Amino acid sequence: MSEASRGTPNDILLLEARLSQQLTETYPEASSGEFFLVSSIDTLLRRRQLSYQQIEEGITEGSNDGGIDAVFTFLNGTLVEDDSVRAPARSMIELEVRARI
Secondary structure, X not given: OOOHHHOOOHHHHHHHHHHHHHHHHHOOOOOHHHHHHHHHHHHHOHHHOOOHHHHHHHEXXXXXXXXXXXXXXXXXXXXXXXXXXXXXXXXXXXXXXXXXX
């Protein structure tokens, strides 16, 4: 019997159930594709503890985006959310750009 004909492994079924429950509880208005993108970004940037609103604001998906789904810029570990963020003068700064392609 081939691997594909054995059915879906339990871990995939559990993951699908968990994602479906999360979609219903946290982001019910999203399509499954939209939620997958948000959930992927949330997982990748979990240590940053971004809100769903912050995640949505970083999504660039659409035409003419060069294949980039989302971009997030962090200055000294803090999410840059607008152009008013300034680095302290004469200090060491750490600039980190995260993109999901």
